[in-house]
Amino acid sequence: MDDKRRRFEALVMPHLDAAYRFARWLSRSPADADDIVQDAILRAYRGFDALRGSDVKAWLLTIVKNCHLTALKQQQRRGFVPLPEEHDAEDGEAMIATTPGPESASIRQDEARTVDRLLSGLAEEHREVLVLREIEEMDYREIAAVTNVPIGTVMSRLARARTALKARWLKEAEGKTHAVR
Amino acid sequence: MQCAESLRVQAYFDGELDALAAADIERHSESCSECRALLEDLKRVRTALREELTYRSAPPALRARISRSLDSLDKEKMAARRRAGPFWRGAFSGIGGTALAAGLAFFLLAPRLTSPLLDDLVSAHVRSLMPDHLIDVVSTDKHTVKPWFAGHTDVSPVVADFDNQGYRLIGGRADYFDHQRAAVVVYQHGSHVINVFSWASDRGALPQDTTRNGYHMAFWRSGNLAYCAVSDTGWDELQGLARLLRDLGAHDNRQ
Numbered sequence: 001m002d003d004k005r006r007r008f009e010a011l012v013m014p015h016l017d018a019a020y021r022f023a024r025w026l027s028r029s030p031a032d033a034d035d036i037v038q039d040a041i042l043r044a045y046r047g048f049d050a051l052r053g054s055d056v057k058a059w060l061l062t063i064v065k066n067c068h069l070t071a072l073k074q075q076q077r078r079g080f081v082p083l084p085e086e087h088d089a090e091d092g093e094a095m096i097a098t099t100p101g102p103e104s105a106s107i108r109q110d111e112a113r114t115v116d117r118l119l120s121g122l123a124e125e126h127r128e129v130l131v132l133r134e135i136e137e138m139d140y141r142e143i144a145a146v147t148n149v150p151i152g153t154v155m156s157r158l159a160r161a162r163t164a165l166k167a168r169w170l171k172e173a174e175g176k177t178h179a180v181r
Numbered sequence: 182m183q184c185a186e187s188l189r190v191q192a193y194f195d196g197e198l199d200a201l202a203a204a205d206i207e208r209h210s211e212s213c214s215e216c217r218a219l220l221e222d223l224k225r226v227r228t229a230l231r232e233e234l235t236y237r238s239a240p241p242a243l244r245a246r247i248s249r250s251l252d253s254l255d256k257e258k259m260a261a262r263r264r265a266g267p268f269w270r271g272a273f274s275g276i277g278g279t280a281l282a283a284g285l286a287f288f289l290l291a292p293r294l295t296s297p298l299l300d301d302l303v304s305a306h307v308r309s310l311m312p313d314h315l316i317d318v319v320s321t322d323k324h325t326v327k328p329w330f331a332g333h334t335d336v337s338p339v340v341a342d343f344d345n346q347g348y349r350l351i352g353g354r355a356d357y358f359d360h361q362r363a364a365v366v367v368y369q370h371g372s373h374v375i376n377v378f379s380w381a382s383d384r385g386a387l388p389q390d391t392t393r394n395g396y397h398m399a400f401w402r403s404g405n406l407a408y409c410a411v412s413d414t415g416w417d418e419l420q421g422l423a424r425l426l427r428d429l430g431a432h433d434n435r436q
Contacts, residue, residue, distance in 0.1 A: 005251065005255055008251075017237075017239050020243065021236075024237055034243050034246075037239065038247055041247050041250075042247075042254065045251060045254060113235075114233070115229050115230065119230070119234065130230065135231070135234065140195070144394055148395070150395035151307055151394055152310050153395075155191065158191065162191075162222070166225075
């Protein structure tokens with residue numbers, strides 16, 4: 001292993017999970033996410049010499065976002081029509097979770113899937129700022145870099161995304177009480 | 182109806198405010214029940230996302246696939262190096278066009294702010310967009326705004342209303358940077374705010390026009406004053422205002 005590869009493994013690869021999570025929330029299809037992440041890592045490796053500064057995670061996620069946009073464009077050119085959002089059932093976890101298990105585990109999983117489903121239902125620009133802020137714990141400046149919008153826009157998008165998620169949540173809770181009673 | 186401080190409350194919650202502004206918000210939310218409720222909501226959404234969201238990590242198969250691809254890239258490069266002779270020729274072949282573009286795009290868009298002046302200007306612009314920070318003297322009349330600067334800043338910049346050209350004068354503000362009280366003239370263009378900073382600066386070259394964190398910055402000099410217009414509006418619109426002000430400044434200086 002040469003020096004560049006060793007530095008890449010030490011600096012960039014620790015962020016592979018973050019790259020994968022981000023790709024999963026952007027593309028929503030596990031197969032697409034795999035391709036996007038692979039593409040992004042290879043691009044990152046080729047461009048690694050050009051990396052200056054210490055913000056490796058934001059740099060990698062910016063590349064992931066670019067790869068996602070490229071993939072989207074290619075799909076559109078090929079006339080590919082994405083599945084409607086509810087068809088997340090191709091997601092392995094979602095399918096496993098439908099099989100009845102011990103009650104506590106199933107409630108737990110049900111809960112997890114609720115938040116997953118609510119987040120999936122948000123617009124992409126809202127989903128991405130929420131994931132970057134709450135899951136990847138990035139600051140506004142980093143989020144602005146990854147999403148390629150001004151910081152002011154990050155702030156207003158975050159506010160709208162949080163409000164939208166809360167609204168969906170309340171609606172869901174309401175629906176549940178009605179269903180039970 | 183949303184409290185005007187809600188974005189700042191969010192910034193406080195996200196740890197984006199300095200100690201002074203944070204204390205300000207803490208004081209505010211003691212008396213504002215709406216902002217207290219907002220803080221509770223923010224906390225609840227965060228907890229739900231962090232604790233309940235399916236936490237994914239890259240599948241081992243993907244990890245292995247990537248590792249193999251990296252190996253084969255390394256091998257290709259080694260082979261190319263052997264074929265090409267001098268090792269430095271191989272060194273350049275590793276920089277793929279797209280990756281380089283991606284890398285460059287990132288650093289053009291989000292550089293570590295190395296110039297303190299650019300850093301100050303962008304922060305001042307962003308700060309000004311937070312509620313109640315934009316304008317100290319509200320006026321569309323240059324005869325109100327210009328004299329106001331005399332008492333509040335160290336400089337007396339060019340002030341004019343270009344409403345006919347689409348740049349409405351909405352007021353002025355004092356800001357402190359580069360060790361002086363700088364004057365900021367605030368214009369509105371469509372839905373965008375343009376801050377025109379001006380400060381005394383005899384020496385040193387001004388930075389090139391640039392884009393920082395998505396904000397365009399146009400610099401020029403008039404007399405011994407340095408000017409910088411900052412906005413998230415388009416480049417052409419920003420340059421349009423810069424041109425008008427520059428022409429007016431040149432005219433004033435001649436008289």
